[in-house]
Amino acid sequence: MSAFIQQLPALIGVVVGALGSYLAVVRSDRARFRREQAARWEERRLGVYSDYARTLKKTITLVCRVAAHFGNDPHPHPLSPEEAAPLLAESTLARDPDGEALLLLGSPEVVEKARVWVTVVLEMEQFLRDGTRDPEAWRVLLERHRNGRDGYYAAVRDDLALPPGLAVRWQLPPVRSS
Template sequence: MSDFMEQLPALLGVMLGALGSYVVVMRGDRARFRREHAARRQEQQLAAYTDYALTLKKTVTLHRRVAAHLGHDSYPHPLPAAEAAPLLLDAADSRSVAGEGLLMLGSPDVVEAAHRWALTVREVADLLRGPACTADTWQAQIEKQRMAREKYYTAIRHDMGLPPGHSGRWH
């Protein structure tokens, strides 16, 4: 019995060391899992934000092509409204799908900025179909759309902790 009592402190030390090692490894694994999960979530968010932006950008580009056909825009590839109609329907369907990803993964501020941008794109479409569309009203509405797009990207950068980026205005 005395041999057992003499070895008991060493046995307890081995048991405490094993328990300590287990706790350290488990905490490290848990921290690594959280980091990897956060990185995957951020990648998914960025993909959702980008997909939605590309669908709106496609819609704006089609509207600019129609406006160029009407003489209101300087876009280099004019397109008659009749030819643009099926492309605009396709863009609207794509935007609807991309919007679901945005709603699932986006922060409230980004979703709100996306909604405001989408509303200005709808105003672009409404202006283009209406009788009040002139080169001046068109340029004013396109500028309003650009500002809404810039606010969307600013909200994304803020949400993702990115530094300020380019305004997207080319001279």
């Protein structure tokens, strides 16, 4: 029995070492799982954020084309409201599920900036449904849209810890008066 007693400290050391090793591996695996899970959610949020922006951009392109039909916008490919109606309906239908995904996965800041941006887009749509011919009022709406878009992109970059982006403003030719 004295041999066993003499070996007991070594045996306890092995058990403690094995237990410590096991706990370190479990802790490391948990940390890795959390990092991977966070990366997956970040990728999903980025997808949702870009899908929403792409959907709004499609609507903006269509409303700019219709605005060109009314002489409000310099877009080179005017589109009559009648021709645009089914395309705008399709864009609106795509915006709804993208908006729901944004509400589900988006940070509160990004959702708020998206709300600001889409509100301007809805105002632009109403402006055209009313058949308004006012290039200066349209220019103000476009500027508000650009500010809304820039705010949305800035909130997305903050949420995903991306480096700051460059707010690009294309120089557009002036609207020709008819």
